[in-house]
Amino acid sequence: MSAPVFIAGIGAVSAIGNNVAEHVAAFERSEAGMGAMSLLNSVHSGQLPVAEVKLSNPQLAQQLGLKAAVSRTAMLSMLAAKEALDSAAIPGLNKLRTGFISANTVGGMDRTELFFESFLADPSRGRLKDVIHHECGAVTELAADFLGVKDYISTISTACSSSANSIFFGARLIRNNILDVVIAGGTDALTKFTLNGFNTLMILDQEFCKPFDENRRGLNLGEGAGYVVLVSELVATMLESAPVCTLSGYCNANDAYHQTASSPDGTGSFLAMEGALQRANLTPADISYINLHGTGTQNNDIAEGTAIKRLFDPLYPHMSSTKSFTGHTLGASGGLEAVFSVLAIRERTIFPNLRLQTPMQDLPFVPETMLIKNASVNHVLSNSFGFGGNCSSLIFSKT
Amino acid sequence: MTLYIKGTGNVSPQKTVGHPGFLADGVTHMGTRLACVEPDYKTYIDPKLIRRMSRIIKMGVAAAVDALKESGVAVPDAIVTGTAYGCLEDTGIFLSRMVEQQEALLAPTAFIQSTHNTVGAQIALMLGCNGYNNVFVHRAFSFESALLDAMMLVAENDANTVLVGAVDEITNYSHSILERIGLYHKDIGSNVNLYEEKINGTIAGEGAAFFLLTNEPSTENYAAIRGVRTFYKPTTSQEAETHIRDFLSSNNLTAANIDLVVSGRNGNSAENQVYDEVHTSLFPGNLIVNFKHLCGEYPTATAFATWVAANILKNGVIPGVLNNGVETTLTFRNILIYNHSHNTHHSLILLSAC
Numbered sequence: 001m002s003a004p005v006f007i008a009g010i011g012a013v014s015a016i017g018n019n020v021a022e023h024v025a026a027f028e029r030s031e032a033g034m035g036a037m038s039l040l041n042s043v044h045s046g047q048l049p050v051a052e053v054k055l056s057n058p059q060l061a062q063q064l065g066l067k068a069a070v071s072r073t074a075m076l077s078m079l080a081a082k083e084a085l086d087s088a089a090i091p092g093l094n095k096l097r098t099g100f101i102s103a104n105t106v107g108g109m110d111r112t113e114l115f116f117e118s119f120l121a122d123p124s125r126g127r128l129k130d131v132i133h134h135e136c137g138a139v140t141e142l143a144a145d146f147l148g149v150k151d152y153i154s155t156i157s158t159a160c161s162s163s164a165n166s167i168f169f170g171a172r173l174i175r176n177n178i179l180d181v182v183i184a185g186g187t188d189a190l191t192k193f194t195l196n197g198f199n200t201l202m203i204l205d206q207e208f209c210k211p212f213d214e215n216r217r218g219l220n221l222g223e224g225a226g227y228v229v230l231v232s233e234l235v236a237t238m239l240e241s242a243p244v245c246t247l248s249g250y251c252n253a254n255d256a257y258h259q260t261a262s263s264p265d266g267t268g269s270f271l272a273m274e275g276a277l278q279r280a281n282l283t284p285a286d287i288s289y290i291n292l293h294g295t296g297t298q299n300n301d302i303a304e305g306t307a308i309k310r311l312f313d314p315l316y317p318h319m320s321s322t323k324s325f326t327g328h329t330l331g332a333s334g335g336l337e338a339v340f341s342v343l344a345i346r347e348r349t350i351f352p353n354l355r356l357q358t359p360m361q362d363l364p365f366v367p368e369t370m371l372i373k374n375a376s377v378n379h380v381l382s383n384s385f386g387f388g389g390n391c392s393s394l395i396f397s398k399t
Numbered sequence: 400m401t402l403y404i405k406g407t408g409n410v411s412p413q414k415t416v417g418h419p420g421f422l423a424d425g426v427t428h429m430g431t432r433l434a435c436v437e438p439d440y441k442t443y444i445d446p447k448l449i450r451r452m453s454r455i456i457k458m459g460v461a462a463a464v465d466a467l468k469e470s471g472v473a474v475p476d477a478i479v480t481g482t483a484y485g486c487l488e489d490t491g492i493f494l495s496r497m498v499e500q501q502e503a504l505l506a507p508t509a510f511i512q513s514t515h516n517t518v519g520a521q522i523a524l525m526l527g528c529n530g531y532n533n534v535f536v537h538r539a540f541s542f543e544s545a546l547l548d549a550m551m552l553v554a555e556n557d558a559n560t561v562l563v564g565a566v567d568e569i570t571n572y573s574h575s576i577l578e579r580i581g582l583y584h585k586d587i588g589s590n591v592n593l594y595e596e597k598i599n600g601t602i603a604g605e606g607a608a609f610f611l612l613t614n615e616p617s618t619e620n621y622a623a624i625r626g627v628r629t630f631y632k633p634t635t636s637q638e639a640e641t642h643i644r645d646f647l648s649s650n651n652l653t654a655a656n657i658d659l660v661v662s663g664r665n666g667n668s669a670e671n672q673v674y675d676e677v678h679t680s681l682f683p684g685n686l687i688v689n690f691k692h693l694c695g696e697y698p699t700a701t702a703f704a705t706w707v708a709a710n711i712l713k714n715g716v717i718p719g720v721l722n723n724g725v726e727t728t729l730t731f732r733n734i735l736i737y738n739h740s741h742n743t744h745h746s747l748i749l750l751s752a753c
Contacts (some may be wrong), residue, residue, distance in 0.1 A: 042502060105514065105515070131576055135536070136515065137538035141538075150631045153537065157485070159516055192502065196510070201510070253530065253531070254530065256528055256529050259517070387511070388519065
């Protein structure tokens, strides 16, 4: 039950890159991915910046070799999961018990909302093929079939912590000797449904978001997909290049405070971080870098910051919110940020928290505002907190 | 990995909520849409909260409350929920208003309650449960994934009690879309005709079932859950049979040790063919009962089947409504639930007497 689980491969697509290498380059340039809407067709275009993946649906379909485009959520998933699996280069993969655990928040909603325009006018109208992949699980299956994985497939949806949960569920399937290899992470495409939903909550910044800034005004929505390939110790020994890190800690806790707001002292966040440290058998002082949940909303950043203060004071590790680059990719964020955590270890780099001008008055620490190279990064804590009080933290440790 | 069912709660198209007895009489439903028999929620939920809750949240909370009350566990160590479709009613409300009002003047409530973790989160909120909370949303694997998660949590010593369950609802939108896809047999008359030879197509169901699982054995428990397995897109019935044999043998059993198969047959002839082949080949002499005439077809119907199997083991009786009016009293040891959805998602749940 406590056998190490190794990260053998990573894959990512977001507004700052269509693969992992492009992400590394964008971080080096400190170049954010937000901008005016160019692919999403919404009345809020021009008012609300978003972080779009810079590939249209036909381009995604072509790149993946699909005959026709399917849900964008599924295509983003295929792109990043394929990159992750290819980069793992696992010998004899077809003889191993392999699983695909993915996460998303609204399934094939990007197509369902098209269907609904016709369907609402006349229930006998609307193309059924636009709605058959509405379910979250249907999106996962499109990607699983594309990858050729069938031994174990599942989907998790716990709002913004979805893909952190899929990663650690995958690790547990390996620790319980149910699987040898798991491709785990999450995906979400921008949809009008989520854009309008977050807009009604009045937590979208009309300019580029400023996580952990005293004058933060909200989040920018983004899209993308991020996956890691988890392997057992035995499979790790079969790999040509040794994995750079393990998933050493994880914990899921519930804030049990409010459906959409975090408790003022960040109870759920605190419990998740503390539990992950215990699982990894580490102390707060061992953590080199925290990849913050850091959405840029008033509520999240103070709750998360307060929980960090309670756990880490007075010695704070490096911290940053990479959502200042990618926007908040919801069901993909835990997967993408897991990839960034692995990159921090592999590249010995601390990514900056962009646009932070005025540190938060109530917090005794300040996230990094500049890229730090040649950093000593041994243990990375990645936070993912969501609606419904669902809080999860993961820890990645250098091998 | 053996867990025990200590308490159950079940809001279904039958009279099951509030523990009125084990399917003493069946509720007949005309047409293709089996709606849940819902309780007076005021006995379950603070009336101030009821107003804001959608139907699926109320159903889920009532089932969870029944399971917790019966088990005497106030706050479980973990809550794991399965839902294939999520909160369809609120999703439909927000989506239709967004389209009709062209993205203007929208209220947040329906969006907030549309997320798939709403039911699990509301239960945690109501109980003040800070423990592990997860939600599986994988079609006809949703409940099975939740069950596996619960079993692993206990095996890992991270929980002694887990509240695990599944919720799914039918809405006007979803029913009309699934009807257009051609899932249902429109001229079925009533649900009791589901297995008649001339029927080709199923009936829609919904439900919320929760179970309080514990690692503590007791003669008071309903049953032991010994294992759960899912397999995806088997290419032949023989492949499905191999999975079933392997699953049984991993639990030190053979098909002959199964006293009762609870089968997911649903009126669709293509789907029934797979059941027929597996039943004939693996379980030729075993007792087999169907359950979907009682709850309808929906992706998390195996949660209803688990409630049925747990009650059969506890009471030592198969009620007449499950078996063509014939009540059967027997000493049951092992029950296997075998379900598949469109020959894509196959699942096995093994329960044994305590």
